[in-house]
Amino acid sequence: MGQTIAEKIFAAHLRDEPFPGTKVLDLDRVLCHEITTPVAIADLEWRGKDRVFDPDKIKAVIDHVTPSKDSKTALQAKILRDWARRHRIRDFFDVGRNGVCHAIFPEKGYIRPGFTVIMGDSHTCTHGAFGAFAAGVGTTDLEVGILKGVCAFREPKTIRINLTGELSEGVYAKDVILHVIGQLGVNGATDRVIEFHGPVIAGMSMESRMTLCNMAIEAGGTCGICEPDRVTVDYLWPFIKDEFESPEAALAEYRRWCADPDAEYAKVFDFDVSSLEPQVTYGYKPDCVKPVAEMAGQRVDQVYIGSCTNGRIEDLREAARILRGRKIADSVRGIVSPATPQIFRQALAEGIIDVFMEAGFCVTNPTCGACLGMSNGVLAEGEVCAATTNRNFNGRMGKGGMVHLMSPATAAASAVTGVITDARELLRQPAA
Numbered sequence: 001m002g003q004t005i006a007e008k009i010f011a012a013h014l015r016d017e018p019f020p021g022t023k024v025l026d027l028d029r030v031l032c033h034e035i036t037t038p039v040a041i042a043d044l045e046w047r048g049k050d051r052v053f054d055p056d057k058i059k060a061v062i063d064h065v066t067p068s069k070d071s072k073t074a075l076q077a078k079i080l081r082d083w084a085r086r087h088r089i090r091d092f093f094d095v096g097r098n099g100v101c102h103a104i105f106p107e108k109g110y111i112r113p114g115f116t117v118i119m120g121d122s123h124t125c126t127h128g129a130f131g132a133f134a135a136g137v138g139t140t141d142l143e144v145g146i147l148k149g150v151c152a153f154r155e156p157k158t159i160r161i162n163l164t165g166e167l168s169e170g171v172y173a174k175d176v177i178l179h180v181i182g183q184l185g186v187n188g189a190t191d192r193v194i195e196f197h198g199p200v201i202a203g204m205s206m207e208s209r210m211t212l213c214n215m216a217i218e219a220g221g222t223c224g225i226c227e228p229d230r231v232t233v234d235y236l237w238p239f240i241k242d243e244f245e246s247p248e249a250a251l252a253e254y255r256r257w258c259a260d261p262d263a264e265y266a267k268v269f270d271f272d273v274s275s276l277e278p279q280v281t282y283g284y285k286p287d288c289v290k291p292v293a294e295m296a297g298q299r300v301d302q303v304y305i306g307s308c309t310n311g312r313i314e315d316l317r318e319a320a321r322i323l324r325g326r327k328i329a330d331s332v333r334g335i336v337s338p339a340t341p342q343i344f345r346q347a348l349a350e351g352i353i354d355v356f357m358e359a360g361f362c363v364t365n366p367t368c369g370a371c372l373g374m375s376n377g378v379l380a381e382g383e384v385c386a387a388t389t390n391r392n393f394n395g396r397m398g399k400g401g402m403v404h405l406m407s408p409a410t411a412a413a414s415a416v417t418g419v420i421t422d423a424r425e426l427l428r429q430p431a432a
């Protein structure tokens with residue numbers, strides 16, 4: 001019988017099967033940030049096990065609140081910083097070089113097809129865009145991962161999503177994933193891996209695939225996975241060129257992680273995206289999704305462009321396309337957080353930062369900050385934010401605040417008008 005991508009990765013990393021269905025896998029990467037790792041570090045120390053399995057396979061970043069905003073966040077950062085130094089974790093990113101974990105780790109070339117990746121963060125599923133099995137874990141699993149380089153998983157079944165048709169102008173990966181979550185529901189993929197297939201994926205950049213996989217968890221998915229292809233290889237080429245003679249050779253090697261044609265799936269969904277409209281969430285769950293037309297005209301007080309979902313260069317480019325030659329509404333605070341220093345510099349080089357500043361946006365350093373309501377744009381009670389992030393939970397960006405999830409283009413258009421707006425309307429009108 002054929003295998004899914006996750007089944008292949010599980011088979012290749014199997015260390016032990018203590019109970020039927022529970023598999024202990026060798027890990028290729030253990031990723032760390034300053035919110036969840038300090039708890040694991042403190043517990044390992046308390047148990048007299050302050051060790052790491054392999055400092056080269058552990059990557060760490062301070063990203064959620066950075067630079068630190070108070071004594072508590074400064075201490076969390078310090079615990080991670082001291083630990084990374086103590087254990088010679090060379091790939092550690094601190095103030096000035098740090099960015100949002102799920103953007104900076106792929107950008108540095110740390111993720112490869114067929115890898116097993118864990119992190120104490122729910123959006124670890126993002127890394128599945130490379131054909132890896134990447135899952136968010138809790139403190140105990142993180143501790144075991146750090147110490148032993150293994151993690152126990154129940155072998156997940158896979159949901160296959162075939163995306164066909166062609167995305168129309170002004171419709172993006174974010175709209176696709178919001179629509180998919182709307183259809184599956186927030187528990188529709190619980191304990192499942194979501195494999196994304198079809199010509200729509202083949203035509204997507206790695207950035208868009210990361211946006212797609214990033215939100216697999218919002219449907220309950222353990223991981224979202226795309227098959228490695230030439231786009232994957234081209235993205236990784238600067239990091240793998242010493243390993244392979246040619247991109248073709250790399251592709252031939254990575255193709256072994258593609259799903260077999262006769263693989264078995266728990267469920268198969270087909271979505272034709274040709275008629276898909278830009279999507280916007282309402283309410284407090286990511287599956288509360290409507291076409292933008294049904295949300296248009298609703299007031300926004302703040303617009304946030306950033307996060308591990310949509311803080312990458314192509315996101316900033318799409319937002320800048322709308323903002324060029326325009327100003328944001330007086331009633332709106334615009335905040336943009338490029339997800340990594342490299343993205344920030346690229347945006348500077350392309351004049352995108354200028355466009356944002358001319359329009360009236362505040363540009364922050366790379367950080368999660370506003371996304372989870374910890375810094376750089378916390379909402380006051382009753383305020384509404386149009387955000388390119390992945391969670392609209394009640395109070396997510398500030399107690400009593402409301403978040404509407406959308407694409408960077410929709411967010412930029414909404415910043416200009418002060419109400420939720422279909423970006424395609426602005427694209428049709430020439431800017432002043």
Ligand SMILES: CC(C)[C@H](C(=O)O)[C@@H](O)C(=O)O
Nearest residue numbers: 035036064120121122123372
């Ligand atoms: C802080 C961290 C545990 C959390 C997560 O796991 O998702 C954060 O990244 C978030 O998005 O709320």
Ligand code: SF4
Nearest residue numbers: 123307308368371372
């Ligand atoms: S950007 Fe937001 S969703 Fe992503 S890791 Fe940071 S806090 Fe979590």
